Amino acid sequence: MLFPVTGSTPQEYPSGMAKPVLTIGLLGYQFMGKAHSNAYRQVGRYFDLPVEIRMKTICGRNEAKVRQAAEVFGWEGHETDWRKVIADPEIDIIDISTPGNTHCEMAIAAAEAGKILFCEKPIGNTLSEAEKMAEAVRKSGKPSAVFHNYRKAPAVALAKRMIDEGKIGKIFHFRACYLQDWIADPNFPIVWRLNKEVAGSGTHGDICSHIIDMGRYLVGEMKEVNGLLHTFVTERPIAGEIDDRMGASTTGEMGKVDVDDASIFLCHFESGALGTFEASRFAVGRKNYNRFELYGSKGSLIFNMERMNELEYYNNEDPVGTQGFRVIQATEGGHPYAGQYWPVGHIIGYEHTFMNLVADAVTAVHDGREPSPNMEEGLKNQRVLDAVERSSVGRCWVSL
Numbered sequence: 323m324l325f326p327v328t329g330s331t332p333q334e335y336p337s338g339m340a341k342p343v344l345t346i347g348l349l350g351y352q353f354m355g356k357a358h359s360n361a362y363r364q365v366g367r368y369f370d371l372p373v374e375i376r377m378k379t380i381c382g383r384n385e386a387k388v389r390q391a392a393e394v395f396g397w398e399g400h401e402t403d404w405r406k407v408i409a410d411p412e413i414d415i416i417d418i419s420t421p422g423n424t425h426c427e428m429a430i431a432a433a434e435a436g437k438i439l440f441c442e443k444p445i446g447n448t449l450s451e452a453e454k455m456a457e458a459v460r461k462s463g464k465p466s467a468v469f470h471n472y473r474k475a476p477a478v479a480l481a482k483r484m485i486d487e488g489k490i491g492k493i494f495h496f497r498a499c500y501l502q503d504w505i506a507d508p509n510f511p512i513v514w515r516l517n518k519e520v521a522g523s524g525t526h527g528d529i530c531s532h533i534i535d536m537g538r539y540l541v542g543e544m545k546e547v548n549g550l551l552h553t554f555v556t557e558r559p560i561a562g563e564i565d566d567r568m569g570a571s572t573t574g575e576m577g578k579v580d581v582d583d584a585s586i587f588l589c590h591f592e593s594g595a596l597g598t599f600e601a602s603r604f605a606v607g608r609k610n611y612n613r614f615e616l617y618g619s620k621g622s623l624i625f626n627m628e629r630m631n632e633l634e635y636y637n638n639e640d641p642v643g644t645q646g647f648r649v650i651q652a653t654e655g656g657h658p659y660a661g662q663y664w665p666v667g668h669i670i671g672y673e674h675t676f677m678n679l680v681a682d683a684v685t686a687v688h689d690g691r692e693p694s695p696n697m698e699e700g701l702k703n704q705r706v707l708d709a710v711e712r713s714s715v716g717r718c719w720v721s722l
């Protein structure tokens with residue numbers, strides 16, 4: 323079954339039966355640190371999981387801030403040296419929620435220590451890093467998970483189910499965009515996401531990676547890509563103190579921007595479908611506009627993260643005269659994940675995508691199955707990122 327923890331009927335456990343415990347060490351305490359902490363803290367209150375989650379250690383470089391994060395998010399303890407977290411024999415899962423330049427070293431160390439790896443996307447800053455990380459996980463023989471959380475929105479999981487059930491027929495087109503505008507101001511400073519050494523790439527790895535994962539999830543593997551990466555503002559103020567909302571003060575000095583501001587590509591899927599992907603941080607007015615349109619022989623689907631509880635569906639087999647796009651509220655018990663939360667129509671939000679992902683991942687770990695998406699899928703996404711970059715440099719189609 324694709325989604326082990328779905329629907330409205332929680333699994334029954336005999337009373338008094340102790341559940342096995344999965345102990346977590348989380349590296350990173352800011353944006354994703356907060357989202358993951360919330361998921362670990364809350365998930366067992368909504369899903370009847372086969373395991374207990376123990377939040378043992380959260381790690382960051384600033385002692386005062388990570389101590390405060392531990393208190394606020396509900397961790398037993400904190401640490402400033404990630405190697406000590408990995409060396410802790412009580413910890414089962416290492417969750418990497420730090421910037422991309424740290425992922426490879428941390429992931430390989432975690433895999434070599436025999437830990438289960440949960441990792442933020444994109445898994446590495448380069449394809450070569452991602453290959454080494456996936457190989458280390460393979461060698462460890464342990465399961466892994468990657469936080470492509472948008473797959474876990476109920477409306478997206480419903481889209482996947484409808485495609486698998488044949489309701490959409492043969493897919494012709496997948497059009498995806500992920501648009502933001504937070505750096506459109508040329509005076510916005512060079513934070514880590516605008517620094518190639520730390521982030522690997524700009525918009526491309528940060529948000530295009532999510533729609534690549536979505537395309538692969540819903541339509542399948544890609545055969546070839548033709549892409550274009552572009553930087554609109556090549557010089558910006560150097561960042562001073564960074565706040566926890568992706569903002570920053572400036573030092574007064576200017577620096578070069580060495581990552582892309584926008585990433586666009588075309589693809590041929592192996593199935594014969596055509597894909598168009600567009601990611602930008604310069605789409606003024608768009609905040610987190612992660613959207614896809616999918617057109618098939620029997621019907622079409624539209625999803626927009628800014629209206630994440632809805633899935634638009636056009637059934638080409640409806641009688642002529644009453645055909646048209648309908649809006650499905652993906653909040654009923656029979657919809658993936660939805661029955662775990664509230665009565666019909668009582669909508670959920672961004673944080674629930676992380677809870678759904680954690681529920682699926684820890685259940686898979688308990689059952690001895692590979693979570694999805696995992697490091698192998700993260701590696702496939704990275705191959706697409708890399709192919710698009712090479713295509714942009716070479717101004718040509720690149721095969722996968």
Ligand SMILES: NC(=O)c1ccc[n+]([C@@H]2O[C@H](COP(=O)([O-])OP(=O)(O)OC[C@H]3O[C@@H](n4cnc5c(N)ncnc54)[C@H](O)[C@@H]3O)[C@@H](O)[C@H]2O)c1
Pocket residue numbers: 349350351352353354355381382383384402404418419420421422424442443444469470471528
């Ligand atoms: N799944 C999603 O939708 C999503 C959204 C945002 C970010 N991300 C990914 O999550 C990761 C982190 O991004 P973020 O937005 O949380 O960044 P952030 O800047 O908000 O937080 C980064 C954290 O990493 C810690 N850190 C950095 N270097 C460290 C080191 N050497 N040792 C220990 N801790 C260290 C910092 O102290 C901070 O707590 C990135 O890979 C990013 O691409 C994913």
